Amino acid sequence: MxxxxxxxxxxxxxxxxxxxxxxxxxxxxxxxxxxxxxxxxxxxxxxxxxxxxxxxxxxxxxxxxxxxxxxxxxxxxEPVVCSISNISVDQGLTYIISSDKLGTGDDKLGAMLMKSFIYSLTEITEKPGTVIFLNSGVKLTTEGSDVLDSLKKLEELGTEILSCGTCLDFYGLKEKLVVGSVTNMYTIVEKMNATKTIKI
Missing domain, CATH: 3.30.110.40 (TusA-like domain)
Incomplete structure (x- = not known):
């Protein structure tokens, strides 16, 4: 068996x-x-x-x-939706974060908004199955990021955290990854094709 x-x-x-x-x-x-x-x-x-x-x-x-x-x-x-008390993780939903700042304009404001956004993901009832970090977004999953606690909590609740390996190499951060795992473009494209994708 x-x-x-x-x-x-x-x-x-x-x-x-x-x-x-x-x-x-x-x-x-x-x-x-x-x-x-x-x-x-x-x-x-x-x-x-x-x-x-x-x-x-x-x-x-x-x-x-x-x-x-x-x-x-x-x-x-149907997508696997896992209920944990009043929390659910929707494996059919993927978020893609391609910057360490949210929106365009003032960088300081953008960093504040991104921190608030990541924290909000830990608080909402229905959480994404996967969050993928691209380009400068990988700075959020590595040493020195001020959203690491929120990302760790999100991962503990069942969300998969993935960071683009090419992007980590470009910024010299591959050895400084703290949360989640390294992925490649093939896996990213597969996720985008198989799930509802929201780009941030």
């Missing part, structure tokens, strides 16, 4: 990994392990939507889902 070990992962990652395993053509039986209630509820909701037979057991603070194919798997096409 294939084991999908999601210990230590925050929602929506356990749902995404479970979805991938269930939609595998070779799927017959899997065990999914999660360690928090938000992931438990959202994995349960996904398995029900996908018409998968399962039972769940709690052992030593871990939740074990034993899922078995019982007929035709119902493909869940």
């Amino acid at each position: 294939k084991v999908v070990d999601c210990k230590g992962l925050t929602c929506p990652k356990p749902v995404i990994l479970t979805k991938k395993a269930v939609e595998d053509p070779d799927f017959d039986e899997i065990e999914v392990i999660v360690d928090n209630q938000a992931s438990r509820e959202n994995v349960k909701k996904f398995l029900q939507s996908a018409n998968v037979d399962f039972n769940m057991e709690e052992k030593d603070g871990l939740y074990h889902f034993y899922a078995k194919k019982k007929g035709e798997i119902k493909k869940v096409d």
